[in-house]
Amino acid sequence: MVAKINTLLLGDAMIPGKDFETALKKYLSSYVDKVYVGNWEENWDNLQKRRLAVEKNGPEIEEVDPLIIEHGKEISMLLGLFVPVSKKAMDFMPNLKIIGVSRAGVENVNVEEATKKGILVFNVEGRNAEAVSDFAIGMILAECRNIARAHYAIKNGMWRKEFPNSDWIPELKGKTVGIIGFGYIGRLVAKKLSGFDVERLVYDPYVNEEDIYAADCIPADKETIFKKSDFITLHARLTQENKNFIGEKELSLMKPTAYIINTARAGLINQEALINALKTKKIAGAALDVFWEEPLPSDSELLKLDNVTLTSHLAGTTKEALTRSPELLAEDILRFFQGNKARFIVNPSVLEIPEFKAWLEGVVK
Known part of the structure; x- marks a missing residue:
């Protein structure tokens, strides 16, 4: 293995960053170097309001998370749940190659911009x-x-x-x-x-x-x-x-x-x-x-x-649905790194981009 991946984990009140860290250690520790862990929004009520606004209007309405601003230049992989990944956020992460969200919807990710920039996006279908x-x-x-x-x-x-x-x-x-x-x-x-x-x-x-x-x-x-x-x-x-x-x-x-x-x-x-x-x-x-x-x-x-x-938007909120999803995400990324068919890639056209191919070869060689 030639290169390791610097990773930023941004959880929230529903799935905290430490849960993503646990999944990362279980599945991807051999591929990861530096890991930064935080939470985009820790207040439950605020999270519901902000994520709904993002789902309606897209991630560009949100300001860039401070941890992205602080560590963005080092980061090649960003994992989270509802954290907005806008064009503005991606501009702070010039070396970003993978975005992973442990949910089925990707309303909080500007997938079009990620594809243009050669960033592979993962989601988790069926987690809940x-x-x-x-x-x-x-x-x-x-x-x-x-x-x-x-x-x-x-x-x-x-x-x-x-x-x-x-x-x-x-x-x-x-x-x-x-x-x-x-x-x-x-x-x-x-x-x-x-x-x-x-x-x-x-x-x-x-x-x-x-x-x-x-x-x-x-x-x-x-x-x-x-x-x-x-x-x-x-x-x-x-x-x-x-x-x-x-x-x-x-x-x-x-x-x-x-x-x-x-x-x-x-x-x-x-x-x-x-x-x-x-x-x-x-x-x-x-x-x-x-x-x-x-x-x-x-x-x-x-x-x-x-x-x-x-009912108050409760359908997908069970203990199993929340604890399972970061592991499903990390496991699928591991499957991808090991050369197996990943289940949850959102924009597979990125796999044909020469710059992405070169980066991936350096990670998995």
Whole structure:
């Protein structure tokens, strides 16, 4: 081995830098020289506000982290979770070759700029897939069976028996569930729903129909999903192309006894259209873990509705999802250094850049 890598680890309140350091030592210690460890944002409430702003507007809205400014010229690899890696940040790291974020989304990384600069970007797909898929099914049951509403009533001295859907409270058996997005999470939701004996329709234009059939599900077009489903659960990424994917038209196609579940991204649904559908009872209800503004404003109309279940962006937050993800990231980078096929490279075109090839040869020779 000719060269070792100086590395900066920037965790946060959700996954601290020391957890990335533990993963680095376990998998990549033989490739690493100097290691600098810190946290981008240590306050939990601030982290939620800042990361949501970055996810909506991109990393360029944030100032460069002080540790990047201090050590940037030495750094060849940067690992973290929500730390914004903007063009400004990359300019402070002229020798940077690898960016790794231990999350599926890469909204906090300017991937286009990284590719231009010959920097390879890693993410971790499926790190919280088990957690989110569990939660989505829990939200289906909580909303249609009024679990949260009954709990709230009892805590407030009421023995409540009447609910907005009292005339059609459903069992899951025999119902149709529409799954929008068939990546890691969508596939796990389908698998876990199989035990409920439901029909599972899938809409994902990026997945081959054969793969959907192989999972014992039925591919369906968008209109069919909304017309036939008793429950629609969202598991797609938010892109410019699918922002407001669900609006007044789609909601108007749904049965008045149907429910929509969103544990993915709020921007997939038009907020005004959803609130109107709930207020006018065009649909039976919704269960939401993600919102257009977080925390949910105190004057939000959602708080006035009795046919919606609300949770505070909790779906992906389990002990296993958090502790597992830095190791998955470090393990994949190790796989790459050892000449094996990495699973989580975001911009593989960088692998063909001569300067990157030369750097990599110096690291793994």
